[in-house]
Structure formats: C-alpha cells, structure tokens
Amino acid sequence: MSRRQLLNFLTGGAVAVTAASALYPVGRFFLPPVEGDGSGSVIAKDKLGNPIPAAQILAEPIGTRALIAGIAGEPTYLTINADGALSERGLVDSCTHLGCTFPWNPTAGQFQCPCHGSRYAPDGSVERGPADRPLKLVRVAVVNEAIVVSPWTERDPRTGETPWWV
Ligand code: FES
Numbered sequence: 001m002s003r004r005q006l007l008n009f010l011t012g013g014a015v016a017v018t019a020a021s022a023l024y025p026v027g028r029f030f031l032p033p034v035e036g037d038g039s040g041s042v043i044a045k046d047k048l049g050n051p052i053p054a055a056q057i058l059a060e061p062i063g064t065r066a067l068i069a070g071i072a073g074e075p076t077y078l079t080i081n082a083d084g085a086l087s088e089r090g091l092v093d094s095c096t097h098l099g100c101t102f103p104w105n106p107t108a109g110q111f112q113c114p115c116h117g118s119r120y121a122p123d124g125s126v127e128r129g130p131a132d133r134p135l136k137l138v139r140v141a142v143v144n145e146a147i148v149v150s151p152w153t154e155r156d157p158r159t160g161e162t163p164w165w166v
Contacts, residue, residue, distance in 0.1 A: 044068040044078070044140075044147035054142040058086060065104040067093060070138055070149040075101060077111075078140055078147070079122070089157075090149055091124045092136040096164075111135070125158050134158050136165045 044052045047069065057066050062080050070076030075093035078086055093101045100115035110127060111120040119128040124135030137152040156163040
C-alpha cells in the first residue's frame with residue numbers, strides 16, 4: 001500500500017466514523033423503542049395490535065382510564081393525571097380474586113369487578129373483597145411518542161412492601 005493510499009484510507013475512515021457517530025443519535029430519535037430488549041418492556045398497543053401513539057391517549061380528558069394491551073397482551077389501564085400527564089403507574093385489568101376483567105366506574109371512582117363484587121380504589125388498592133391483594137402494577141413511560149410499559153419490580157408504593165407479583 002502506497003503512502004497516498006494509506007492516507008486516503010485513514011482519512012476516509014475518520015470521516016466515516018465521525019459521520020456515523022453524528023447520525024446515530026438522530027436516527028435513534030426517529031425510531032420507536034425496541035421491544036424484546038430483555039427488560040420485558042413493550043409498546044402499548046390497541047386491541048388490533050397496533051401501537052398507540054402517546055398523543056392519542058393524552059388527548060383524552062383528565063381522569064380518563066384508557067385500556068391498552070400491555071405486557072404479554074394483558075389489558076392494562078392507563079390513567080391521565082390531574083396535570084394532564086400519563087401516570088407512571090398502570091394497572092393490570094385482572095381481578096386479584098379469580099382473574100376477571102373489570103370496568104372503571106367514573107361515577108363511583110372505583111374499578112368494580114362484576115364477578116364477585118370486589119371493588120378497587122383508583123390506585124388499585126382493595127376497597128372491598130373478596131379480593132385481598134391490590135391490582136398488579138406496571139410502569140408506564142412515554143418514549144419517543146410511544147407508550148412503553150415495563151414490569152414493576154420495585155416496592156409497591158401502596159403497601160410499602162415487595163409486590164405480590166414479583
Ligand atoms: S374475580 Fe373479581 S371478585 Fe371474583
């Protein structure tokens with residue numbers, strides 16, 4: 001290899017590395033978060049399996065409980081907080097008594113299980129049995145305009161204890 005070829009090779013390599021390092025973050029910005037990264041995180045989807053843009057949920061009124069398909073397709077309630085932001089706490093729509101799904105009753109301000117009458121507070125705490133455990137939590141975050149749902153593995157803020165599902 002001649003001296004000219006070596007200099008051309010080194011210059012080209014330096015330009016390519018510089019361009020790639022500058023363009024990589026730009027490219028990542030326009031790509032939705034990757035699923036299957038080993039963390040168990042998924043992108044919130046509708047019942048047809050299409051990703052739900054965060055703006056679609058955030059356009060709903062304050063106090064809305066929006067159902068999405070979360071981790072492993074579990075129906076999961078998202079909450080619009082009083083400040084208009086999405087709550088970081090999602091609630092899995094599966095009664096801790098025997099697993100029925102349940103609606104949010106905005107008049108009563110409760111999740112009300114139709115199977116055996118359990119009632120849950122807005123944060124998923126049990127207000128009336130036979131259920132004896134709070135609703136399963138998942139972590140919710142908006143990343144690049146997508147809603148990312150992740151397993152909640154930290155202390156349960158409602159009980160102050162290790163979550164029953166961990
Ligand atoms: S399954 Fe909900 S109260 Fe029994």
